[in-house]
Amino acid sequence: MTLDEDAAERLRDCITSGGVAVFPSDTVYGLCCDPDDEQATRRLYALKGRPPARACAVMFFSREDALARLDDLHESERDALHALLPGPVTVLLANRSRRFACACRVDPGTLGLRVPELRGALAPLQAVGVPVLQSSANLSGEPDARTLEEIPAKLREGADLVIDGGELPGTPSTVIDLRDLDAERRWYVLRDGALPREDVEQALAALA
Numbered sequence: 001m002t003l004d005e006d007a008a009e010r011l012r013d014c015i016t017s018g019g020v021a022v023f024p025s026d027t028v029y030g031l032c033c034d035p036d037d038e039q040a041t042r043r044l045y046a047l048k049g050r051p052p053a054r055a056c057a058v059m060f061f062s063r064e065d066a067l068a069r070l071d072d073l074h075e076s077e078r079d080a081l082h083a084l085l086p087g088p089v090t091v092l093l094a095n096r097s098r099r100f101a102c103a104c105r106v107d108p109g110t111l112g113l114r115v116p117e118l119r120g121a122l123a124p125l126q127a128v129g130v131p132v133l134q135s136s137a138n139l140s141g142e143p144d145a146r147t148l149e150e151i152p153a154k155l156r157e158g159a160d161l162v163i164d165g166g167e168l169p170g171t172p173s174t175v176i177d178l179r180d181l182d183a184e185r186r187w188y189v190l191r192d193g194a195l196p197r198e199d200v201e202q203a204l205a206a207l208a
Contacts (some may be wrong), residue, residue, distance in 0.1 A: 008127035014161040025167025026116040028144040034130035041102040047158045049140040056135045057112035061128040074182040083203040085115040092177045096115035102131045146170030
C-alpha cells in the first residue's frame with residue numbers, strides 16, 4: 001500500500017502536539033514521540049513497558065536534517081553517516097552537546113541515531129521534517145511487528161495516531177557503534193540486523 005499524501009503532516013502534527021504515534025519504517029513498525037518532551041516519552045515507555053533507564057534512538061526522516069541539527073559531528077563521523085544513511089541501521093554517536101536527553105536517559109554522552117530509507121510506498125514520510133524519539137512498536141522484550149496487526153492492541157489503542165504502511169521487512173536495524181571512530185578509527189557492530197555485517201564493512205572500509 002502507498003501512504004496518503006498527508007501522512008507526513010499528520011505524523012508531524014501528532015509529534016509536535018505532544019502525542020505518541022505508531023508508524024512504519026524501513027525495518028519494523030515503530031512507536032514515536034517528541035525527543036524533547038519528557039511527558040510524551042514517559043507515555044511511550046509506559047505503553048511499551050520499557051525500563052525507564054534504557055535509551056531510545058532519535059530518528060530523522062532525512063539525512064540532511066540530521067546533519068544540519070547535529071552540527072558538532074567530526075568529519076569522520078559525517079563521512080560515516082554519508083556512507084551508512086539513509087538505511088536500516090542505528091548508529092551510536094558521541095553526544096558532545098548533550099542533545100535529546102529524553103532519549104538518551106542515563107547515558108547523555110551517547111546518542112542513538114536513525115535515518116530510515118523511505119522508498120516506494122513509504123516515501124511520503126520523508127517530508128515529516130522533525131526528529132522523533134523512536135522505539136519498536138512492541139511490548140518490551142516481545143517480537144518486532146512486521147504488520148499493523150502484529151502490534152499489540154494496547155499500543156495501537158494507546159497511541160494518538162496509527163499509520164498503516166502495509167507489510168514491512170520485519171528485521172530490526174543493525175546497531176553500529178561509532179563512538180571510537182574519530183579518535184581511534186574503530187567501529188563495532190553491536191547487533192546484527194537488516195544491514196548485513198559485510199555491507200557495513202564495505203561502507204566503512206574507507207574510514208578505517
